[in-house]
Amino acid sequence: MRKNIILCGVGGQGTVLASRLISAAAMARNIPVLSAETIGMAQRGGSVFSHLRMGEGIYSPMIARGEADLLLGFEPGEAVRLLPFLRPGGQVVVSSRPVTPVMTALSGEEYRAEPMLDYLKARVPSLLVVDAESALREVGSPRVLNLILLGAALKSGALGLEEADLQSAIRRLIPEKFHELNLRALHWASEER
Amino acid sequence: MHTAFLMGNEAIALGALAAGVNLVCGYPGTPSTEVLETVAKNRTDGVYVEWSVNEKTAMELAAGASYSGARVLVTMKQMGLNVAADPLMCLEYIGVKGGVVVLVADDPGPISSQTEQDTRHFAAFSKVPCFDPSSAAEAYAMVQEAFEFSEKYGTPVFLRPTTRVSHGYAALEVKDPEEYTRHIPAGFEKDPGRWVIFPRLSFANHRKIEERNEALSGLLSENPFNRALPGENAPAPRKGLAAGGISFTYAMEAREKLGKLPLLKVGVPFPFPEKLALSFLSELDEVLCLEELDPVIERHLIYVCGKYGLKTRILGKQTGHMPLSGENTRDLVNDAVSAFLGTPRREETLPPPPPLPVRPPVLCGGCPHRASFYAVKQAMKGRKTIFCGDIGCYTLGNAKPLEMVDTCLCMGAGLGIAQAVNHLEPDRSCFAFVGDSTFFASALPGVVNAVYNQASFTLVVLDNSTTAMTGHQPHPGTGRTVMGQAVDKVSIENVLRGIGLTFVETVDPLNLPAAVDAVKRADAAPGVKAIIFRSPCIALSRPTGRAVVDPGKCIGCRKCIREIGCPALSFADGKAVIDPGQCTGCSLCGQICPTGAISGGEPHA
Numbered sequence: 001m002r003k004n005i006i007l008c009g010v011g012g013q014g015t016v017l018a019s020r021l022i023s024a025a026a027m028a029r030n031i032p033v034l035s036a037e038t039i040g041m042a043q044r045g046g047s048v049f050s051h052l053r054m055g056e057g058i059y060s061p062m063i064a065r066g067e068a069d070l071l072l073g074f075e076p077g078e079a080v081r082l083l084p085f086l087r088p089g090g091q092v093v094v095s096s097r098p099v100t101p102v103m104t105a106l107s108g109e110e111y112r113a114e115p116m117l118d119y120l121k122a123r124v125p126s127l128l129v130v131d132a133e134s135a136l137r138e139v140g141s142p143r144v145l146n147l148i149l150l151g152a153a154l155k156s157g158a159l160g161l162e163e164a165d166l167q168s169a170i171r172r173l174i175p176e177k178f179h180e181l182n183l184r185a186l187h188w189a190s191e192e193r
Numbered sequence: 194m195h196t197a198f199l200m201g202n203e204a205i206a207l208g209a210l211a212a213g214v215n216l217v218c219g220y221p222g223t224p225s226t227e228v229l230e231t232v233a234k235n236r237t238d239g240v241y242v243e244w245s246v247n248e249k250t251a252m253e254l255a256a257g258a259s260y261s262g263a264r265v266l267v268t269m270k271q272m273g274l275n276v277a278a279d280p281l282m283c284l285e286y287i288g289v290k291g292g293v294v295v296l297v298a299d300d301p302g303p304i305s306s307q308t309e310q311d312t313r314h315f316a317a318f319s320k321v322p323c324f325d326p327s328s329a330a331e332a333y334a335m336v337q338e339a340f341e342f343s344e345k346y347g348t349p350v351f352l353r354p355t356t357r358v359s360h361g362y363a364a365l366e367v368k369d370p371e372e373y374t375r376h377i378p379a380g381f382e383k384d385p386g387r388w389v390i391f392p393r394l395s396f397a398n399h400r401k402i403e404e405r406n407e408a409l410s411g412l413l414s415e416n417p418f419n420r421a422l423p424g425e426n427a428p429a430p431r432k433g434l435a436a437g438g439i440s441f442t443y444a445m446e447a448r449e450k451l452g453k454l455p456l457l458k459v460g461v462p463f464p465f466p467e468k469l470a471l472s473f474l475s476e477l478d479e480v481l482c483l484e485e486l487d488p489v490i491e492r493h494l495i496y497v498c499g500k501y502g503l504k505t506r507i508l509g510k511q512t513g514h515m516p517l518s519g520e521n522t523r524d525l526v527n528d529a530v531s532a533f534l535g536t537p538r539r540e541e542t543l544p545p546p547p548p549l550p551v552r553p554p555v556l557c558g559g560c561p562h563r564a565s566f567y568a569v570k571q572a573m574k575g576r577k578t579i580f581c582g583d584i585g586c587y588t589l590g591n592a593k594p595l596e597m598v599d600t601c602l603c604m605g606a607g608l609g610i611a612q613a614v615n616h617l618e619p620d621r622s623c624f625a626f627v628g629d630s631t632f633f634a635s636a637l638p639g640v641v642n643a644v645y646n647q648a649s650f651t652l653v654v655l656d657n658s659t660t661a662m663t664g665h666q667p668h669p670g671t672g673r674t675v676m677g678q679a680v681d682k683v684s685i686e687n688v689l690r691g692i693g694l695t696f697v698e699t700v701d702p703l704n705l706p707a708a709v710d711a712v713k714r715a716d717a718a719p720g721v722k723a724i725i726f727r728s729p730c731i732a733l734s735r736p737t738g739r740a741v742v743d744p745g746k747c748i749g750c751r752k753c754i755r756e757i758g759c760p761a762l763s764f765a766d767g768k769a770v771i772d773p774g775q776c777t778g779c780s781l782c783g784q785i786c787p788t789g790a791i792s793g794g795e796p797h798a
């Protein structure tokens with residue numbers, strides 16, 4: 001199996017942990033993994049990304065345009081920004097919830113998710129939009145968007161991993177008192193409703 | 194051996210431990226910080242680790258440890274090397290006993306730095322050999338070899354990863370602690386002829402160093418970190434690539450896609466492997482160089498062509514085939530190699546997206562620096578001022594709507610700038626903002642200078658009890674060390690009073706009226722004044738609750754948003770709204786709202 005995955009969003013949304021969980025799950029299956037991500041200044045509310053590559057014969061942790069099998073967008077505008085990385089036929093899983101940049105809030109303009117989601121809908125046949133508002137409310141924490149999106153990516157089938165793989169990664173990487181919450185968030189997308 | 198998923202910086206740390214390192218010191222700086230942190234977490238018995246107060250001090254510790262026969266790793270980012278330059282330049286002349294590896298992480302882009310300086314140049318300037326890893330796996334091997342190399346040739350050695358190598362992750366085979374080399378330092382032996390630098394000694398050693406590096410250039414032509422990969426069914430005759438660092442992996446990927454051109458990998462760019470380069474170049478008419486920052490490989494290849502009379506054309510940054518600044522990407526390299534082969538890549542045809550949000554980094558929701566800047570801004574409204582910023586999270590105080598950073602140069606420079614402006618314009622109120630870690634690292638000489646030379650300005654120490662930007666390292670004001678000891682804090686107040694300041698006040702910036710009042714009084718006082726705004730970084734303190742807007746009371750004036758720019762605040766349907774995921778309940782917006790529409794939260798204790 002060879003997979004190129006891009007996670008993107010806004011600093012502080014938890015992309016790094018999500019990327020780490022996928023890597024740990026792949027490692028546990030003895031799949032070679034390379035990854036790279038934004039660390040530093042941009043983590044303070046800037047645009048951030050993780051590139052993650054699994055499989056044999058890979059030299060660089062970075063993904064080129066048109067190479068990603070899965071784009072996991074933590075924010076609609078950020079998913080649009082990195083769409084050129086998606087390969088034709090690739091899967092996009094995206095949160096519906098916009099994060100308003102301070103600059104936009106200041107200028108008095110409104111930033112809406114709809115034009116971003118419409119752009120994605122028009123271009124990506126395999127698009128899964130996650131209703132983040134409802135998900136966070138139902139799971140009961142504003143801070144688990146990353147696990148909710150990972151769950152949705154599992155459901156889309158594009159991750160190439162099983163829920164059990166990520167469950168054990170959660171148990172290994174996250175402090176115990178948060179296990180229950182994170183496992184619930186991971187499972188949210190696959191619940192019947 | 195076991196397999197672990199490691200960041201490049203973690204691999205370097207474990208490699209150093211495997212090589213029997215005895216002492217590790219450094220100063221935090223992105224992208225180098227995780228090296229020392231990983232050593233601290235995984236250190237074996239007898240390994241001493243510290244965050245030094247700055248890079249110069251760290252380099253001096255490295256010298257002392259090496260004189261005593263210890264193996265030393267000293268870590269910093271590229272800007273830090275400027276601070277450590279003095280001891281390092283001299284140490285090269287003196288030479289080392291225990292192996293000294295100087296880990297300097299460069300930052301193409303730059304992503305988190307003020308300059309795009311290239312440590313490979315510094316290597317040539319200081320005459321210190323330089324290892325340049327292309328991956329986490331190679332970095333792990335290189336750091337171990339670098340210790341051997343350092344001791345064998347009596348010189349410090351640079352290990353110079355760049356951001357993508359330092360922060361890239363890979364699954365690696367690493368040694369178990371039982372397999373680590375044990376290195377027992379012999380202890381310091383008196384030998385003034387060896388350890389005391391004098392002009393005569395420098396003269397003699399200079400010649401030896403030049404001869405050694407000449408010889409090393411030959412030896413390094415045989416070292417597997419430098420190698421020429423032959424072409425395989427090459428897509429163009431007599432064309433080749435040369436690459437170093439992360440760009441080598443981009444070149445390998447480009448070869449998979451576009452055809453296997455011959456490729457010269459330069460893993461040790463100084464002393465440059467001249468013999469290897471000569472034999473590679475003599476088979477080729479054109480070579481495209483793929484590297485970040487300065488055209489170091491490119492210029493060396495041109496030099497080899499000139500020296501040996503080769504006609505090979507060397508392409509790269511200097512010929513417009515690669516960009517002069519910024520980091521390389523897979524796409525950039527793919528495009529450049531395609532163009533080099535005469536088959537430019539087709540451009541993608543995605544229609545243009547709707548206008549995308551612009552997201553410069555901002556101070557976190559609830560960050561106490563926001564309150565500090567806001568208080569100074571309020572207090573000095575309508576006055577003639579200069580606000581000199583510095584290096585850290587608080588550089589972000591430059592952004593709208595605070596706009597409280599008029600200058601930012603390098604660590605500690607704001608103090609000097611403020612003093613000079615005051616000497617030239619005595620009627621201007623001059624402020625220098627400096628973080629707590631930066632205060633200890635590089636502000637003290639500036640304060641002494643100001644006091645002695647009769648400057649007048651206000652020093653604002655933004656004390657959030659940590660080194661926040663680089664990921665919360667301890668410093669002398671925090672009362673703990675990286676080895677986990679609880680120690681007496683060095684008091685910023687006492688230090689300032691000891692230097693002779695009489696106006697030294699500590700205030701919680703989240704108490705807005707008190708903060709504004711302190712600034713006004715400081716500004717009115719003569720000489721060098723100091724305000725210490727003390728409130729912990731939000732990453733270290735638990736939220737005190739969350740603020741909420743009462744939509745019945747909010748009149749939609751936007752004052753809260755316009756004045757402080759907290760990322761948790763936005764505007765929807767004519768009212769302010771607060772994102773509970775980002776709000777820490779710092780209460781600043783509530784102190785600003787003219788109708789009292791915002792409640793909840795309180796300043797952290």
Ligand code: SF4
Nearest residue numbers: 559759776779780782
């Ligand atoms: S209380 Fe107001 S200023 Fe403070 S974090 Fe919350 S929204 Fe931002």
Ligand code: SF4
Nearest residue numbers: 747748750751753786
């Ligand atoms: S300052 Fe107060 S009244 Fe004005 S928009 Fe903000 S919450 Fe509403």
